[in-house]
Every structure is written in C-alpha cells, then in structure tokens.
Amino acid sequence: MATATHETHESHEIPEDHGTQATPHAPTGRASPTRETGPRPVESGGGPAHPAEEAPLDLVIVGGGPCGLACAAAAHRAGLRYRVLEKGAIVNSLVHFPLQMNFFSTADNLAIAGIPFVSERPNPTRREALDYYRAVVQHLGLAVETYTEVVDIQREPDGPFRVVARRAPRLVAGWPPLGPEGAPRAEQDEPAAPVGRLDRPVVYRAHHVVLATGYYDRPNRLGVPGEDLAHVSHYYREGHAFYGRRVLVVGGQNSAVEAALDLHRCGARVTLAYRGPALSERIKPWVLPPFRSLVDKGRITVLYNTEVEAIEPEAVRLRVAGEPRRLPADFVFLLVGYRPDHRLVRRLGIPIDPATGEPCHDPETMATPVPGVYLAGVAAAGYDANKIFIENGRWHGERIVRHILSRRQAAGWPRS
16 A cells, blocks of 8 residues: 555546645544444344444445545545545554664655644654554544454445454554464455354445455465464564574565665674565665675675575575575565455455456546445555555545545535
8 A cells, every 4th residue: 555665656636626725743632432333233133232223434445545534534524424444554554664764755755634744854754654644544533443454345225235343453563463473374265254153343324335355464475384473574674683693585576675774774694585686676776886886795695586485493495596405594574565456346345357456446436337436545456556656546546535525516415
C-alpha cells in the first residue's frame, strides 16, 4: 500500500472537493463515534444481539492503510455512515517497515484528504508518516476500528452485506499483527478463516464494501527447505541485533539493498544474493551510490545470478551462475517482495486475472462486477506492486464515494 520500496510515480491533479486545508497537528480532541455505525455482536450460537431492524451502514472499508483512510475521509465528508475495519494498527503495514526508512515519495504525494503533510525533509521518514496518518484520523474523527479482522463477507438475500469480524488485540513479536502468529505462508490463497466460538465475532451490515487490504502481510515465498526456520525472516526492522554476525540478504529491490546497507552499518558481515544479473533500476538514488561503494571496497559481497536451494541452521545452499555453493550464515532475510491477499476477493466471487492477479474492476469507479463491492489501493493492482501505491491509490476513495452517491441518486435512496 505504500511507496516505501516500490517506486514508479505518476502525477495526479487534486480532486475538487477536499474540504478545509487544515494542519493535521492542530488540536482536535478525541473523535466521537458516528451514529448507527456500531458493530452488531454475535453470540456464540450465531444470532445477532441487536435488533434486526438496526440500520445498515452505507459503507464498510476493510483495511486502515493510507488508501483505506483516504476512502474513509471521502465518505466522512460526503455524510455517509461508514466504518473502517483494520486487523492491526492504523496504517499497519507502515508500522512494520524498517525503523529508519525514508519514503521515495515526497510528503505532498503521501498526503490524503487535503490535509498537508509537513516534513522536515524532502522524503519523509516512517515515523513522520505514522504521526501524519494518525493525526489525520484524529483531526477528521474518522470511524476506525483497529485490531478488528474481517474473516468473512456475505450478501444477505435481497439486502446489504454481512461483514463478519473478530477482535484481534494481539502482538506478533512485539508488533501489531501481520498474520497468524508463527504460521508459515501458503503458496495458494486460503479460504477465509472460520470463526471459532471463542473469537467473539461481531457483524457489521453495510450496503457497500471497499476492500483496501494491501499486500505487505503476504510475502513472496521461495518454496525452499528451511524457509520457516527461526533465523529466517521475510521482514527487516533494523540491524543492531546482528552486529558481528554473518547475514544473507536475498533480493535485488529497494528493501533488500537498504537492509544490506543498514546491516553493514551496524557491524554485520553481509552478503546479498540476487537472481538477476544486476540490481533493480528502481533503487532509491540516495541508497545506490553508498551501497556500490561498499561493494567495490569488498565490505559487502554481492552474488548475482543466484538461486537459493535450501536453508540450513548455519548455512544456505545456493546455486551461483549454475554452480553449487554453500554459504555460512547466521541469519537470513528473504526480501523478495509481497503479494495481495485475495481471500475476501474470492469469497465475494470477484473474477481475478490468472496472469496478472488483478481483480476485475472499473478503474474509473473502482467498482467490481459484484454490485456494491469496490477495491482501493494496491488490492486492485494484482501481482504488480509497482502499479498502485499511496501516491495514486489515495484518489480511489474519491472515485468510490462519487460512484456510491451517483448510484444512490439514481435509485432514489434517501440521503443519510
């Protein structure tokens, strides 16, 4: 959902109705809940605890990343009754980004809802982005339910959608959840997780649903033996813990190169392995020169045309330019990209292009072939994470809300 490590940017004109240009750091007080947006608790037997005649929401947004929040802001300013359901923290993917990361995008290209993003530097830091998006939620009083995981969506017969969620106030390794704790990632999309009797599910009813689920919690897997060993990770935080250790970083994009650079600066003995003949051309311009300098001086080793065959407790078996090699390694970072979560897309019956992984949708309205269901952010991009990011995905909410309002007007619905 973000432009931290995948950068091809486009210019977009700002839509007309952005509301007041207010600083996100202005005192705003605590957000008050909007009327009739509360969840409907479900007893363990499955029956709703609230009366059936409770009015459905206009919109449920699944995912509280920057694009999901931009959609919420558009709904909020249009007077729609909505709720954002986020399984982790606000902008949960950014929480898991490397601690010292700088965005490729400038601050104005990360701003949402017409609220200025003020940064001390041309390319904002992860911490500045966290502060900004949190301030947007507070300033607008957006209705966001954090640590609330959507596990199923169904359309009621001749009625609204039934969005089933469960509270997920857990931490994974001290951080908000990216996925099931300790669970390896499957190669194929799994069905939506069943709701257990102890999960205390809640049900939201809504006329429209937006899937803004992102992709950062589903890393691409190599599918090799040892990938799930304890010293192997698909995410990188910071390098201090790896001082003096032998570390292999696999990948050739921004995330891998930045991790290798940070690990070296923290005293690790770093090798970077990449399957291609050269690094990506999308490497950030302030990252590549110091990295190349360290490689030229022999302080970081780079292995091109390299495939990982297996990971062992103290070494990695590689094939370098077709030749086998066993590389000693204490820790391994597999930073080879991420892919979208299609479980809810499949559950709703939205067609997916098998070649691109892109769910079928109208890019002008973000509407899918399933009436009332929309896509926002990188959830609409398929396997190409460079196609949609914060810089262009932040406008999806405006398109979605305009389409909802036009459908409402055409159907003669009363305004909320």
